[in-house]
Structure formats: C-alpha cells, structure tokens
Amino acid sequence: MRELALHLLDIAENSVAAEAGTVWITVEEDHAADRLRITVEDNGRGMDAEMVARVTDPFVTSRTTRKVGLGIPLLKAAAEACNGFLTLTSTPGKGTQVVVEFQHSHIDRMPLGNLAATILTLVVGSPQVHWVFRYRVDGQEYEFDDAPVKAALGDVPLSEPAVLGYLRDALESGIAEARAAAQAANARQAAAR
Amino acid sequence: MVDKVKTLEDLRKLREEALEKRRVKTASGQVQIVVGMGTVGIAAGARETLKAILEYIEKENLSGIIVRQTGNIGLDSFEPVVQVIFDENNKVTYGKVTPDAARRIMKEHVQGGQPVKEYLIEG
Numbered sequence: 305m306r307e308l309a310l311h312l313l314d315i316a317e318n319s320v321a322a323e324a325g326t327v328w329i330t331v332e333e334d335h336a337a338d339r340l341r342i343t344v345e346d347n348g349r350g351m352d353a354e355m356v357a358r359v360t361d362p363f364v365t366s367r368t369t370r371k372v373g374l375g376i377p378l379l380k381a382a383a384e385a386c387n388g389f390l391t392l393t394s395t396p397g398k399g400t401q402v403v404v405e406f407q408h409s410h411i412d413r414m415p416l417g418n419l420a421a422t423i424l425t426l427v428v429g430s431p432q433v434h435w436v437f438r439y440r441v442d443g444q445e446y447e448f449d450d451a452p453v454k455a456a457l458g459d460v461p462l463s464e465p466a467v468l469g470y471l472r473d474a475l476e477s478g479i480a481e482a483r484a485a486a487q488a489a490n491a492r493q494a495a496a497r
Numbered sequence: 498m499v500d501k502v503k504t505l506e507d508l509r510k511l512r513e514e515a516l517e518k519r520r521v522k523t524a525s526g527q528v529q530i531v532v533g534m535g536t537v538g539i540a541a542g543a544r545e546t547l548k549a550i551l552e553y554i555e556k557e558n559l560s561g562i563i564v565r566q567t568g569n570i571g572l573d574s575f576e577p578v579v580q581v582i583f584d585e586n587n588k589v590t591y592g593k594v595t596p597d598a599a600r601r602i603m604k605e606h607v608q609g610g611q612p613v614k615e616y617l618i619e620g
Contacts, residue, residue: 305539305540310539310544313539317566320566320568321568373535373536373569374536375536418544421544425548426566429532429534430565452505453508456506456512457508460512460515463563463564464515464560465555465557465559466511467511468555470503472551472555
C-alpha cells in the first residue's frame, strides 16, 4: 500500500470486524514538531495479550490456530523506518487503540493520500458503525461525526446519490479548509518573524 | 427535488421526499453491491473500485442501491472482489474489478440486467 490513507482504511476494517459500535479516527499533522500521527480507537470486542502480540509480530509468537493478516506489521515496519512507531493496546470486552507515528519530513514516509475517499468508504460501506473522524493540522481542526447525518436521514441509505454528494463535499472541503487555514497561519507566523 | 444537498436540513428534506416516493413505488428492485475490503483487497485497489461505484451512482443519479463493504471474502488472487446481489437467488461474484470494470458492471449488470461475463468468478 502506497498511501497512509489506505493503511488507515485497513486498520479501521479491523475495528469493523471487531464489531465496534463507535470508531474514533484522528489524523494529526504537526509540522513544527515534524510528526504525523494516526490514531484509530474502537469500542469493539478487543483482544487478549497473546493475540495483540500475534497481530503486531506474526512471525514471533508460536500459536498458529488463528489467522492474522500482515496489515499491522507492515505499517509498523514502515513507521519504524521513518523514526516513528506503532503501538497497539487492547482490552478484551473494551476495545482497541492503534497509534502510528512518523517523522513528517522523513524521505521514506508514505504520502497521506486520499483521506476523504477512505472516510467515505468507511462511513458508506459500514453504516452500522458510528464514525468520528478528526483531522488536525498545525492546530487547525476539522471534525466529521456521522451521527447527525444519520439522524437527519432516518432509514434513507447513505448510498443515495444526493447523500453521497453531500458526504463527499463535506469531507473534501473540510479537509481542504483545515489545510488552507494551517498554511495561512504558518505563513502569517513566518512573516511576523 | 432538493437541488444540491448542503446542510443537515437538506438531508431531512431529502428523507421526506424519499418517504413520499416510497408510498408510490414499492421497495422492490433494491440492489446490494458488496466490495471486499480486507487487507489484500485494499492493496489490490478495492477502495478505488468502491469509489468508482459511488461516483457512478452519483453521476447517474441511481436510487435504491445499497453499497456495503465486507472483510476478506477469501478470494485473494481475484481481488478486488465485488458481489452484485439482486436477491438470494440472483447473486454473482466478480473478480479483478478495476474502476473501469466496476463502471461496466454498474452500467451493464446493475442498470442493464446483463452480467458482465469476463469478470465473473462464480454463480
């Protein structure tokens, strides 16, 4: 996978598979600290310590009865190659949290990619989950919570054409506006110096 | 018809219109489209495939189509995998569905009723 947004989609799919009621996704870009951090937190069924070890390092642990994918280990390796890390904490019955961080300016860091397409895929494709997405860039924040949209729609599906247009516009412009506001603030700061 | 949906209020109006339409027309003919979104599917381009399907629905203004994602379907070498389900007895699975293939499936199968043979993997 050549973009972080695709890895984010992959991690969030694990939350869907864990039957999470709510998934909180945060993408944070901090140019001053030179960090890029993605957090996916869910209230799904969680995992025990052995399963956590297997999911993060599938070739280290011995048990082979349950199949685990390579999504998390590959993302972990990518983060570690960019002065970053990946941590996965989980409590059975409570939920799971994945935090992955990169050095923002690292030459090997994958591009963030199409965040709006990833969130739209999750919201429309798994409507049984309550999605909360936050995008923070240098102190500017955009938040998308799908609960008010679903409440307004009732039983009208999210895949209705007019709703798709609404969601796509909201996500794309929300992300772009946060980025533009951060750029403007950074430029003002640079000019003041 | 709401021209362009921009606010939550517009969404509420849309819901009222949808309820109105349903009174006239029964809910028959609803199609479900399922896209496999496991790790292998995503790596093979499943997000772009789903995106192409959503864009097609939006562009053609197709009502009554449910699009869902699912985890690994278990057909790794055929990813991205897409299922088109009219009902339990009318269900097909497509493999190696690129965005272009997805647009053909939408046009010829979902709209036209003719399965696209070259991407069929079963059923």
